[in-house]
Amino acid sequence: MNYEHSMSTHPLKLIECPRDAMQGIHEFIPTDLKAEYINKLLQVGFDTIDFGSFVSPKAIPQMSDTREVLKRLDLSSSKSKLLAIIANLRGAEEAVAFNEISYLGFPFSVSETFQQRNTNSSITESFDTVQKIQSLCVKNNKQLVIYISMGFGNPYGDEWSAEIVSKWVNEMNKIGVNIISLSDTIGVSNPENIIYIYSNLSKDHPAIEFGVHLHSTPSTRVEKIDAAWKAGCRRFDSALKGFGGCPMAKDDLTGNIATEGILSYLEQNNINTGLNMRAWEEAMILSSRVFL
Numbered sequence: 001m002n003y004e005h006s007m008s009t010h011p012l013k014l015i016e017c018p019r020d021a022m023q024g025i026h027e028f029i030p031t032d033l034k035a036e037y038i039n040k041l042l043q044v045g046f047d048t049i050d051f052g053s054f055v056s057p058k059a060i061p062q063m064s065d066t067r068e069v070l071k072r073l074d075l076s077s078s079k080s081k082l083l084a085i086i087a088n089l090r091g092a093e094e095a096v097a098f099n100e101i102s103y104l105g106f107p108f109s110v111s112e113t114f115q116q117r118n119t120n121s122s123i124t125e126s127f128d129t130v131q132k133i134q135s136l137c138v139k140n141n142k143q144l145v146i147y148i149s150m151g152f153g154n155p156y157g158d159e160w161s162a163e164i165v166s167k168w169v170n171e172m173n174k175i176g177v178n179i180i181s182l183s184d185t186i187g188v189s190n191p192e193n194i195i196y197i198y199s200n201l202s203k204d205h206p207a208i209e210f211g212v213h214l215h216s217t218p219s220t221r222v223e224k225i226d227a228a229w230k231a232g233c234r235r236f237d238s239a240l241k242g243f244g245g246c247p248m249a250k251d252d253l254t255g256n257i258a259t260e261g262i263l264s265y266l267e268q269n270n271i272n273t274g275l276n277m278r279a280w281e282e283a284m285i286l287s288s289r290v291f292l
């Protein structure tokens with residue numbers, strides 16, 4: 001495999017995703033405990049914390065207290081930026097009003113079935129929403145992160161191909177989106193398709209910061225991270241201990257990529273993350289109270 005064209009010019013960004021870890025848990029996690037956990041993660045020094053979402057409380061009840069969690073976060077001594085997931089214009093309008101939030105993340109699926117299931121709108125309608133949200137972000141000095149979910153295939157029988165993913169990336173590029181994370185919402189990626197899709201997209205759009213939001217079983221975790229890294233990816237979403245996954249996806253969901261897997265991969269490759277490992281260990285301990 002020739003990686004020459006995939007040498008990334010983007011800096012390493014680790015995105016820790018407590019929102020994704022918590023959102024599917026049935027039992028409501030008390031607001032104070034959520035905030036305590038996120039505050040601990042804020043001390044670790046990740047580039048970004050995907051901390052909550054402004055979505056329908058009927059769709060994702062666990063995130064219904066995102067506003068209250070936000071009030072309890074201590075950003076004063078953290079270099080991390082906050083990302084909130086939004087799935088319609090209303091959520092975006094709410095999120096942009098908070099100075100503390102730097103990034104809005106929109107789940108955009110190339111699978112019609114999943115987009116309906118996740119946001120109750122079609123791909124075309126969602127793209128229209130994305131355009132409005134992008135304008136809103138520009139006006140409010142926020143950055144929009146598009147998650148292309150089902151980026152590596154889908155289980156619903158909808159047509160899927162690398163060309164379809166590429167087409168939507170082109171559309172996002174045209175409207176000025178410059179951070180796109182390819183999400184393997186249901187864990188169907190493999191090293192070959194990660195390298196193929198990632199390398200081609202980053203070659204076509206060198207200015208776009210592409211990331212991966214992978215899901216995996218522990219046994220295939222390292223090979224996927226390795227493939228993404230070698231293809232030039234420097235933006236990784238993950239969750240401590242691999243907790244979570246999308247509750248709107250099919251049932252036999254594989255978990256998030258575990259952050260410790262990424263950290264040990266980077267360490268083995270002598271890449272310094274500069275993270276506060278003591279705070280990380282404390283977050284690991286605290287997680288056993290959050291994820292029972």
Ligand SMILES: CC(=O)SCCNC(=O)CCNC(=O)[C@H](O)C(C)(C)COP(=O)(O)OP(=O)(O)OC[C@H]1O[C@@H](n2cnc3c(N)ncnc32)[C@H](O)[C@@H]1OP(=O)(O)O
Nearest residue numbers: 054055056057059060087088090091107118119120149246
């Ligand atoms: C891959 C991933 O992990 S992505 C993250 C997980 N997925 C998500 O977070 C997506 C969540 N999806 C949703 O929230 C929904 O599908 C929506 C809001 C985008 C669209 O759902 P719809 O039913 O079409 O919304 P609609 O506008 O009809 O409103 C339905 C209800 O939600 C409420 N609602 C809609 N938008 C919001 C919002 N942004 N914040 C709070 N409540 C909202 C409405 O008030 C309404 O409540 P009511 O029934 O009590 O009157």
